[in-house]
Amino acid sequence: MVRRRPVVMYTFLIIQILVYLYSLTLNGQFLVYVFGVKDPELIAYSGQYWRLVTPIVIHFGFEHILFNSIMLYFLGREVEAQLGHWRFFVLYLLSGVMGNLFSYQFSSALSAGASTSLFGLFAYFIAMDYLDPYNPYYHAMGQQYKLLLIINIIGNVLTPGVDIWGHIGGIVGGFLATLMIETHTGRGGFSWRTLTGIGVFLVISATIILNHGIFNTLFQ
Numbered sequence: 001m002v003r004r005r006p007v008v009m010y011t012f013l014i015i016q017i018l019v020y021l022y023s024l025t026l027n028g029q030f031l032v033y034v035f036g037v038k039d040p041e042l043i044a045y046s047g048q049y050w051r052l053v054t055p056i057v058i059h060f061g062f063e064h065i066l067f068n069s070i071m072l073y074f075l076g077r078e079v080e081a082q083l084g085h086w087r088f089f090v091l092y093l094l095s096g097v098m099g100n101l102f103s104y105q106f107s108s109a110l111s112a113g114a115s116t117s118l119f120g121l122f123a124y125f126i127a128m129d130y131l132d133p134y135n136p137y138y139h140a141m142g143q144q145y146k147l148l149l150i151i152n153i154i155g156n157v158l159t160p161g162v163d164i165w166g167h168i169g170g171i172v173g174g175f176l177a178t179l180m181i182e183t184h185t186g187r188g189g190f191s192w193r194t195l196t197g198i199g200v201f202l203v204i205s206a207t208i209i210l211n212h213g214i215f216n217t218l219f220q
Contacts, residue, residue, distance in 0.1 A: 009076035016057040037112040056096035058112035095120020095173035102169025116170035123174025
């Protein structure tokens with residue numbers, strides 16, 4: 001089998017590196033207010049909903065960009081080889097958006113980084129282990145990434161300043177996006193899994209955007 005060139009992975013990788021290099025020439029305020037980190041106040045009170053997307057390619061510091069770039073390179077090319085370009089694009093983007101939605105809802109801190117999308121890529125293998133349980137590749141990868149996710153979540157809880165809600169949202173987004181792009185129906189139409197993934201994604205997104213703060217009120 002000829003492996004697809006991971007052009008979408010490379011595109012995201014190049015963009016985030018270029019954004020980071022450009023951000024080195026700017027002051028922090030420009031990075032926050034113009035470049036588009038997740039700022040709950042600007043999203044809620046100024047309607048800057050594009051800040052649910054732009055944080056995917058913005059990073060704070062060299063270690064942040066280095067770690068996420070390495071993870072994207074190795075994990076991204078593996079997933080894109082499985083899915084193809086457009087389905088990988090959907091998975092990566094929607095995982096990041098859902099991660100930023102969760103972060104917007106549950107965290108008041110400024111945040112950015114590709115980790116929301118990367119956690120969605122982990123979730124893809126776990127989801128496929130359930131959707132295609134007799135596939136030895138997905139089973140092995142699913143078990144591996146399930147353990148890795150547990151370790152990462154524990155590490156997030158124990159590490160101050162980590163946006164754990166963004167990571168949890170990325171996992172949720174990855175599961176839902178996997179349902180959307182899982183098209184092995186044999187009939188050429190939308191499967192019930194696809195419709196379920198789209199429906200749940202839209203319901204969660206609309207609930208957070210239209211009722212921002214409702215979950216915070218419940219958990220206070």
